[in-house]
Amino acid sequence: MTVTLHVCITCRAGQPLSEGEITPGARLHSAIFEAGVPENVHVVPVECLSACSHGCSVALSAPGRWSYVYGRLSDANAPDVIAGAAAYAAAPDGIVPWRSRPEIFRKQSLARIPPITILPEAAE
Amino acid sequence: MTVTLHVCITCRAGQPLSEGEITPGARLHSAIFEAGVPENVHVVPVECLSACSHGCSVALSAPGRWSYVYGRLSDANAPDVIAGAAAYAAAPDGIVPWRSRPEIFRKQSLARIPPITILPEAAE
Numbered sequence: 363m364t365v366t367l368h369v370c371i372t373c374r375a376g377q378p379l380s381e382g383e384i385t386p387g388a389r390l391h392s393a394i395f396e397a398g399v400p401e402n403v404h405v406v407p408v409e410c411l412s413a414c415s416h417g418c419s420v421a422l423s424a425p426g427r428w429s430y431v432y433g434r435l436s437d438a439n440a441p442d443v444i445a446g447a448a449a450y451a452a453a454p455d456g457i458v459p460w461r462s463r464p465e466i467f468r469k470q471s472l473a474r475i476p477p478i479t480i481l482p483e484a485a486e
Numbered sequence: 487m488t489v490t491l492h493v494c495i496t497c498r499a500g501q502p503l504s505e506g507e508i509t510p511g512a513r514l515h516s517a518i519f520e521a522g523v524p525e526n527v528h529v530v531p532v533e534c535l536s537a538c539s540h541g542c543s544v545a546l547s548a549p550g551r552w553s554y555v556y557g558r559l560s561d562a563n564a565p566d567v568i569a570g571a572a573a574y575a576a577a578p579d580g581i582v583p584w585r586s587r588p589e590i591f592r593k594q595s596l597a598r599i600p601p602i603t604i605l606p607e608a609a610e
Binding site: 363364365366368402404406408410411412413419421423424425429430431433471472473474475476478479480481482483 | 487488489490492526528530532534535536537543545547548549553554555557595596597598599600602603604605606607
């Protein structure tokens with residue numbers, strides 16, 4: 363299925379930034395496009411994934427699936443981020459076997475969130 | 487709206503665990519129920535939120551809203567976790583003003599993920 367890869371483009375990765383300097387997050391975002399994005403991965407820039415102390419970070423999500431957040435990334439990781447996103451998109455339930463995940467996804471998970479369910483409203 | 491509060495019950499919070507000892511995550515889960523859960527917060531235990539190096543952790547989510555993951559929690563934080571979850575449920579768009587968030591939510595964010603959107607499928 364088509365999945366969303368959110369990339370934090372405001373991330374400074376804990377580094378001071380000179381005026382006009384491109385953020386490490388924006389560099390990662392560009393590198394992902396340069397590396398080539400598969401059709402079933404929709405890359406969306408986002409301002410802050412609130413993982414600032416472990417940036418750069420990306421999030422993978424899709425309806426009915428677990429969401430995943432990964433951190434401590436740089437533009438050098440773009441090809442692995444794409445490989446991991448493509449595997450997530452290709453897995454029928456979004457759960458990629460552990461050994462098939464890129465190393466950065468195995469070792470640099472910040473969090474995962476179970477599928478979001480629609481709940482009946484509490485009585486008023 | 488009714489929101490989901492996932493609580494990682496397998497979390498050891500980086501501590502060694504004696505045989506039969508209740509995990510810090512399970513203690514947090516129990517403390518949340520003891521503190522009293524509002525009707526519009528649905529508490530769901532989960533085995534691992536993949537935030538093990540920053541446990542104990544919880545995740546707040548609801549359809550169409552940003553999801554949030556918080557870490558470095560203990561059972562002592564249960565009342566604040568509930569207060570924060572209730573504020574998230576009560577906010578019309580799930581975005582609670584910064585100052586209205588409990589301190590643990592302001593300072594112990596592990597990540598947030600934008601609302602999950604349904605995307606058209608890529609052409610085969």
